[in-house]
Amino acid sequence: MASKDNGKHQVVVIGSGFGGLFGTKALKRSDVDVTMVAKTTHHLFQPLLYQVATGILSQGEIAPPTREVLAGQKNAQVLLGTVTDVNLETRTVTHHVLGRETTTSYDTLIVAAGASQSYFGNDHFAEFAPGMKSIDDALELRGRIFGAFEMAENAAKRGEPTDHLLTFVVVGAGPTGVEMAGQIAELARKTLRKDFRSIDTRNARIILVDAAPQVLPPFGAKLGAKAKAELEKIGVEVQLGAMVTSMDERGLELKDKDGSVRRIDSVAKVWAAGVQANPLSKTLSEQSGAPLDRAGRISVNPDLTLPGHPEVFVLGDMISLDNLPGVAQVAIQGAKYAAKEIDNRLKNKAPQQPFKYFDKGSMAIIAKFRAVASVGKLKLNGTIAWLMWLAVHLVYLTGFKNRVGALLSWAITFIGNDRSERTVTEQQIFARLALEKLEGGSQDLVTAPGEFDAAQEAQRAELEEKAAEEARLTDQGQRGVHVDA
Structure with missing residues (x-):
């Protein structure tokens, strides 16, 4: 070799x-x-991205710096x-x-x-319904979700309709979609219910859409049915057999199994279907x-x-x-x-046997004290499954401080119905779209090495002239002194 x-x-x-x-x-x-x-410069614990998007965890708690994780490994180098x-x-x-x-x-x-x-050939959907694959996605979704409530408050104050702002659509009834829909429902029904004056967040519609005939297909029919029932208990509308055929800034169109097409007006949409x-x-x-x-x-x-x-x-x-x-x-x-x-x-040792995957089971959290778990022949739902979910995700988080941070954030959310990560900015919502409009993306915002050197020399002369003038004003005592024109 x-x-x-x-x-x-x-x-x-x-x-x-x-x-x-x-x-x-x-x-x-x-x-x-x-x-x-x-x-990226971080290791992303992707299964918890939806908790960043809904204000439970900070991005740092699920994305430790890769260099920090590998700092003690002398034979490893990291390149961005x-x-x-x-x-x-x-x-x-x-x-x-x-x-x-x-x-x-x-x-x-x-x-x-x-x-x-994957948007199944409809990549333009990404402009209106971000996915859940990166920190950028999660922060953009956080801005869109919390921003929808803020915009609804303003619209209600003006006496304008708010239904399209208070309707949240999650596309995809796999684990990510189920968890996302459940957390938006808890956000609207519990966390935000006392925070607004012109709107009642409990009236928000949370719709989970999928072309498949059941929720959580990999979990089997029985757990899928239980997950659907639990979602409906917390106010999520589950619409199955419905395929997204069109999407724009203010809503989306669905085609049902009978061929009929209908529209749902919704500003805040999440794409959790397909990779x-x-x-x-x-x-x-x-x-x-x-x-x-x-x-x-x-x-x-x-x-x-x-x-x-x-x-x-x-x-x-x-x-x-x-x-x-x-x-x-x-x-x-x-x-x-x-x-x-x-x-x-x-070490010139014999090769291993072919790779064999050991299935440790699947879990999905729906809401507080509500989850489903499939571990071998064991099928669980409710509080026991929820506690199992907490334990497993805590174990697989990278780093002691991330585990402690996540545990404290979960305590704030699950005990007090509060969320510590609710800060949003316009930049979170629009930065991705703005960068995509640049022909070369973020590269267009950075000066090439040769151009930078020339610009730096020109800037040096300007700074030297400015510094000399500042010193002259001080030395001659001319600061604050009126000078006739």
Whole structure:
């Protein structure tokens, strides 16, 4: 196996999610150098994003800095940037950040770039209904949700209709959609009920929409029915068999199973339906010949390697193998498996048996003291499932201070019906849309290195002239002294 000048085996890890972080940490004691390349500086605990969006947790409590997490791992380096190319022939990874390009060589590559929101070919829906895949998404949704109540208060004060402002639509009845709808309902019915004077937040409509015939399909029919009943108890309208066909700033159109089309007027909408693999899957497919499925996931060997390229491991939401679900545990277990295989190769040990996923169950919280859990043959709902959910998520949060912070925030919310993270700004709501209108995105806001040097010299002369004038005014005692023109 190839090595670099320092004699160490070079492992490049793409992504700082569950697969990337756990893969890097699992190589802590291996005789390798690890370079993690990720488009964010944090490790995101994605299952709790909806709690950031609804004001329960701060973004810091679910997204610790990756550098801090890996600070004690001497063989790990972190580079910020979006990976734009992987060259399997030259074994290099190219990433960009604000127009600057960096290329890194590897001996072994772990690709754990995750997935993005899928709008099923209607990408323009994203302008009106953000997904739930990033901190930016969650903060934008927080602004949109709390902002809708604020706008409704103003409209009511003017005597204008508020129904479209107090109607919240969540598209997608999977775990994320169910949890999001439940928390918006609690927000309207409990947290905000005394805070406004011109509107009654308890009159808000929270609608959960899905084209599927049941809530939480992966949990089975029985738990799905119980989840639906619990949602309806807290005031969520569950509309199944309804497909979104159109969307604009003020609402969306649904097509029911009977073919009829209807409209729901709603300003605040959330998209929690469908995912698609990172575009790097297509890059790897084109070079290796490995097929992609409809969601853009790439087929891998039973040992999680790319066909024809045993030096490349692909993990988590990016892979199509044995109908594995797109959950955190698949990425975590796959990352540990890949790290063990790399270590075995370096020590000339026999390969492991094919990767086998151990299903630790699925859980979804609906509201306070209301949750559903499926663990093997065990099907639970109610308070016991809710306590299990709390315990499991607390264990998998990264870092002691994040666990303590989350625990305190949950105590504030679940005991006192309050939420400590309710600060919103216009920037949260509109920054993404503004950046998308720039041809080069955020890169357009940054000066190129050469241009910056020239501008800096011009600025230096201006600052020197200003400083000299300030000193003259002080030395000659002319401050505050009237001078005739």
